[in-house]
Amino acid sequence: MAILADRNTRVIIQGITGREAATMSQEMLAYGTKVVAGVTPGKGGQKVHGIPVFDTVIEAVEKCGGDTSIVSVPPLFSKDAVMEAADAGIKLIVVLTERIPKSHVIEMLAFAESKGARVIGPNSPGIICPEETRLGYLGGSNPEKAYMKGPVGIISRSGGMCTELANILTRNGIGQSTVIGIGGDPVVGTTYTDLLPLFQEDEETKVVLLFCEPGGKKEEAAAEFIREKFTKKVVVFFGGRFVDRMPGMRFGHASVIVRPGYGTTEEKIKLFKSAGCIVVETYSEIPEIIKEFI
Amino acid sequence: MRFYEFEGKRLFKEWNLPVPEGELVEKEDELLKAGEKIGFPLMAKVQGLKGGRGKKGGVREIKDEKELLEFGEKIFKEGFDGTRVRGILLEKKLMAEKEFYLGITIDELEKRNCILFTEGGMDVEEIAKTGRVLKLTIDPFTGVKSFMMKMFFATTGFKGKTLLQLSEIAVQLYDLYIKMDANLAEINPLILTKEHEFFCADSRIEIDDDALNLQKKNLERFNIPIREEKEREPTELEIKAKEIDQLDHRGVAGRVVEFDGDLALIIGGGGASLTVFDAILRYGGKPANYCEIGGNPTVKKVQKLTELLLSKKGIRGVAVITNVLSNTRVDLVARGVIKGMLSKGIDPSKFPVVFRVPGSWEEEGFKILEKYGIKYFTREHTMDEAAKFIVELLKKEG
Numbered sequence A: 001m002a003i004l005a006d007r008n009t010r011v012i013i014q015g016i017t018g019r020e021a022a023t024m025s026q027e028m029l030a031y032g033t034k035v036v037a038g039v040t041p042g043k044g045g046q047k048v049h050g051i052p053v054f055d056t057v058i059e060a061v062e063k064c065g066g067d068t069s070i071v072s073v074p075p076l077f078s079k080d081a082v083m084e085a086a087d088a089g090i091k092l093i094v095v096l097t098e099r100i101p102k103s104h105v106i107e108m109l110a111f112a113e114s115k116g117a118r119v120i121g122p123n124s125p126g127i128i129c130p131e132e133t134r135l136g137y138l139g140g141s142n143p144e145k146a147y148m149k150g151p152v153g154i155i156s157r158s159g160g161m162c163t164e165l166a167n168i169l170t171r172n173g174i175g176q177s178t179v180i181g182i183g184g185d186p187v188v189g190t191t192y193t194d195l196l197p198l199f200q201e202d203e204e205t206k207v208v209l210l211f212c213e214p215g216g217k218k219e220e221a222a223a224e225f226i227r228e229k230f231t232k233k234v235v236v237f238f239g240g241r242f243v244d245r246m247p248g249m250r251f252g253h254a255s256v257i258v259r260p261g262y263g264t265t266e267e268k269i270k271l272f273k274s275a276g277c278i279v280v281e282t283y284s285e286i287p288e289i290i291k292e293f294i
Numbered sequence B: 001m002r003f004y005e006f007e008g009k010r011l012f013k014e015w016n017l018p019v020p021e022g023e024l025v026e027k028e029d030e031l032l033k034a035g036e037k038i039g040f041p042l043m044a045k046v047q048g049l050k051g052g053r054g055k056k057g058g059v060r061e062i063k064d065e066k067e068l069l070e071f072g073e074k075i076f077k078e079g080f081d082g083t084r085v086r087g088i089l090l091e092k093k094l095m096a097e098k099e100f101y102l103g104i105t106i107d108e109l110e111k112r113n114c115i116l117f118t119e120g121g122m123d124v125e126e127i128a129k130t131g132r133v134l135k136l137t138i139d140p141f142t143g144v145k146s147f148m149m150k151m152f153f154a155t156t157g158f159k160g161k162t163l164l165q166l167s168e169i170a171v172q173l174y175d176l177y178i179k180m181d182a183n184l185a186e187i188n189p190l191i192l193t194k195e196h197e198f199f200c201a202d203s204r205i206e207i208d209d210d211a212l213n214l215q216k217k218n219l220e221r222f223n224i225p226i227r228e229e230k231e232r233e234p235t236e237l238e239i240k241a242k243e244i245d246q247l248d249h250r251g252v253a254g255r256v257v258e259f260d261g262d263l264a265l266i267i268g269g270g271g272a273s274l275t276v277f278d279a280i281l282r283y284g285g286k287p288a289n290y291c292e293i294g295g296n297p298t299v300k301k302v303q304k305l306t307e308l309l310l311s312k313k314g315i316r317g318v319a320v321i322t323n324v325l326s327n328t329r330v331d332l333v334a335r336g337v338i339k340g341m342l343s344k345g346i347d348p349s350k351f352p353v354v355f356r357v358p359g360s361w362e363e364e365g366f367k368i369l370e371k372y373g374i375k376y377f378t379r380e381h382t383m384d385e386a387a388k389f390i391v392e393l394l395k396k397e398g
Helices: A019-031 A057-064 A075-087 A102-114 A159-171 A192-201 A218-229 A241-245 A265-274 A283-291 B005-014 B028-038 B065-078 B124-130 B146-154 B160-179 B216-221 B236-245 B270-282 B299-311 B330-343 B362-371 B383-397
Strands: A010-014 A034-039 A051-054 A068-071 A092-095 A118-120 A126-129 A133-136 A149-156 A176-181 A207-212 A233-238 A278-280 B022-025 B042-047 B059-062 B087-092 B096-107 B112-119 B134-137 B182-193 B198-200 B204-207 B252-258 B263-268 B289-294 B317-321 B353-356
Touching (some): A010 A075, A019 A133, A034 A057, A051 A057, A057 A075, A068 A133, A075 A092, A075 A102, A102 A118, A149 A159, A149 A192, A159 A176, A159 A207, A159 A283, A159 B270, A192 A207, A207 A218, A207 A283, A218 A265, A233 A283, A241 A265, A241 B270, A265 A278, A278 A283, B005 B087, B022 B028, B028 B087, B065 B087, B112 B146, B112 B160, B160 B182, B160 B198, B236 B299, B252 B299, B263 B299, B263 B383, B270 B289, B270 B317, B289 B299, B299 B330, B317 B330, B317 B383, B330 B362
Parallel strands (some): A010 A034, A092 A118, A233 A278, B263 B289
Antiparallel strands (some): A126 A133, B042 B059, B096 B112, B112 B134, B182 B198, B182 B204
């Protein structure tokens, strides 16, 4: 079993007529994802790689039965797109778009929450349940090279590191149950603490691997959750330990800023260790460590 | 983007938030006139964008003209805290009975805006540690209503006129925060005078960089220029790199932070670049820069970037290391880097250089690298191994 999605998940792509989204939809079809419809207002009636395009999400849901949506529309249209999907009854909305104003993000997340929809992202690379389905662009044109089915769940603040970590596991014969890029922004709909309970319930998942970064408070919350409620083994790897020594400087993602007093890797690592997690120094060590627990 | 205090106060006035009478002095010879207008004793406040101004002596009580000239001359000549200043804000001195902190910002865990309030005008970070902060999470659809603020502040013991004025200040501050697409709006300290009137003694406003397009009109109206801000002034190399990044809209190649090492880095992916930089340091390498590429940049961009990074004095090696790429084409990156090296008169088969860039079009990319005799790692090897290889190669070469 995977979490969040499987081979039966019926996917709608909002913004499917965009160049990148069109390529992505083709790759998703090739991976076996059931992409049932696309939505681009004003382009209803067209087809993209054989996928029917509708003007509204509700039309796509009614005619094609979508239950999950991927949002790949320009930043200032994203809030409306997410709210439209939630209003149409979609329960899982994966937002790939970057640079959405935070006021829009707050509003769309609150609205989705009120409709009982889960939002992954914004600025997420998506989700992959290896050999089941792929929502988004993880693994690019050849996901089967980096990802294979197996017992490790991955939650990552970085899209690139999702594939990098899966790749090193796969090279060592260790597969993954579900890999989720939660997005590199400060405010995202779903964080470690929202996903850990799902991995706790998932029988296939034996170990959870977290890719963390400096800045913010998401790791602190995750460590507390793991200490109190999580019983499976958690392996943690941090990118950007050097940022601790450069407070106020921004590297990589928008959320990677260490403020005086909080957000440091040092403090986060201390909390993870005290919660019983294994924090590795380099990611090259991960396969050897995980082998002990599967 | 962060506003100067005087810019924030310009907004405060527009939103009817009480600010002390003040004058911005931008040149040394305007000091006396402005000082006389405000009247002594007064407060002189350096206008810069770095935090911790108070602790570093950037806010001073000034008794008379002589003190004002001394302070002003020093600041205008020498700058403050290592940077030039925008000016000095002179303000009427308030007789404070009590000081408070009032702020609005995003709580990333609750995914909502929240209002923070506490007594004492110290550092926010210090305040956060005490845990004595009163916090109210805001429903984005209801916003902040007057009655909510009255209830909120009444719980802290405010009554009558002061309760009303404080509530009104919070309502207005939230309105400003929302209309300006701010991520942070702080009044610290918010002063209650002996006459029981509130004044916003400082302002700190940061607006969302992703909303700058939405705020163009407002910024023009308040005469606030859009500016790039960093903890320090950008170096020449960083400025040139940014120009390269803006050559065209395809991909990122040119977000550079310069360091004083000897190894030029072209590294990819938000999280992967952090990982690679850590690895280079761990094995004892000395990065000359932090530089991300991604989103499938053009050959030309990568070439220009390579030329720029190689133009720095004392560069002894190049490391091109990324995660397994999803959409950036390996062959394009390889061609760009090789072209850049060749145009600088560097033979890639003799210069210390390593590639670890697996992903789309990797077979084509590897062929090109082989042709030019460049050492590369495939996805069978980690980014750590590539980092270790180049660092040890440089050590061997001494």
